[in-house]
Amino acid sequence: MATPSFLTLPERSSPPRSTGLTHVLDPGVSPAAAADLLGGAGAFVDIWKTGWGTAYVDPRIAEKIAVLDGHGVASCLGGTLLEIAWAQGVAEKCLEWAHGVGFRHVEVSRGTVPMTVDDKRALVRQAADRFAVITEVGAKDPDQQHTLDQWRDEAAADRDAGAHLVVAEGRQSGTVGIFDADGSVREDVVDALADAVGPAHLVFEAPRSHQQAWFVRRFGPDVNLGNIALDDVLGLETLRLGLRSDTAEATVGALISAELGR
Numbered sequence: 001m002a003t004p005s006f007l008t009l010p011e012r013s014s015p016p017r018s019t020g021l022t023h024v025l026d027p028g029v030s031p032a033a034a035a036d037l038l039g040g041a042g043a044f045v046d047i048w049k050t051g052w053g054t055a056y057v058d059p060r061i062a063e064k065i066a067v068l069d070g071h072g073v074a075s076c077l078g079g080t081l082l083e084i085a086w087a088q089g090v091a092e093k094c095l096e097w098a099h100g101v102g103f104r105h106v107e108v109s110r111g112t113v114p115m116t117v118d119d120k121r122a123l124v125r126q127a128a129d130r131f132a133v134i135t136e137v138g139a140k141d142p143d144q145q146h147t148l149d150q151w152r153d154e155a156a157a158d159r160d161a162g163a164h165l166v167v168a169e170g171r172q173s174g175t176v177g178i179f180d181a182d183g184s185v186r187e188d189v190v191d192a193l194a195d196a197v198g199p200a201h202l203v204f205e206a207p208r209s210h211q212q213a214w215f216v217r218r219f220g221p222d223v224n225l226g227n228i229a230l231d232d233v234l235g236l237e238t239l240r241l242g243l244r245s246d247t248a249e250a251t252v253g254a255l256i257s258a259e260l261g262r
Contacts, residue, residue, distance in 0.1 A: 010221045013222070015046060016046070020222035021203060022047075022236060022237075023047040023049060023227070024045055024228045025229065025230075026049060027054065027230075028051070028058060031063045034068065041234055045071075045233055046074060047203075049076040049107065050077060051078050053078070054078075055078070055081065056081055069102065076105035076106065076107055077098045077103045079106075082127075083115065087114075091123060095127055095130070098131075104131060106127050106133060107133075107167070108135045108158075109136035111138075111169065112140070117154055124162050125161055128161075133163050133164055134163065134166075135158040135165075135167065136167040137154045137169060138177035139176065140171055141176070146189075148188060152195070155193050165201055165202070165224070166201060168189075169205060172227055174206065183208055183210070185211060190218070194219075203226040205226045207229065207232075212225055212239050213244070216250070216251070
């Protein structure tokens with residue numbers, strides 16, 4: 001059945017997109033489950049990150065990556081696995097394996113094992129010769145609070161080292177990093193990151209729908225959002241298009257006002 005087109009909605013670029021990215025978190029679903037989701041919502045998924053170390057223990061990971069490739073969705077190795085490999089002195093072996101099974105993106109983070117900013121920058125450069133590198137900034141531990149300068153400086157350093165995109169930490173819980181413990185957005189941190197590298201180069205982790213709505217209202221439908229649950233892909237797209245009350249006034253309302261003002 002053809003997609004309806006009778007509503008006035010914000011324009012969304014077609015994949016492959018450079019902005020308005022939806023970056024999903026895969027907890028370890030099967031290739032068949034990935035194919036089923038992408039069969040209906042593939043046009044709305046841009047980057048598919050395998051969470052934690054699931055890719056390492058998944059005997060069908062190459063098959064799943066082939067499914068993603070078939071739908072034009074970028075596969076990304078999660079940062080935790082690479083951190084552990086780096087801590088054990090086998091980062092290069094991890095990168096060789098990831099490239100061999102088909103990953104074309106890797107995440108470089110320092111939220112699980114002790115790693116300096118300089119160590120992280122070296123790892124970014126090591127990976128950038130064969131992957132599109134996505135880095136992550138911000139602490140996973142709620143007791144560790146970065147200063148605004150630390151947020152800015154690390155994001156800028158990651159970009160200088162060769163990072164394609166910088167992910168702002170929010171975790172799967174949406175209660176750390178760019179969020180307070182109650183899930184509310186730390187607007188000063190968001191603004192500092194946007195000033196440092198520009199919204200187009202940032203992916204804001206926003207697992208909760210009210211957080212996603214805040215970012216759409218703040219930056220518009222083409223904001224890059226990450227840590228999106230697989231079941232929430234269509235729901236996020238409705239937020240981007242103003243098809244939910246949370247964002248209708250900020251998106252569709254502005255379009256209608258512009259039409260009426262002509």
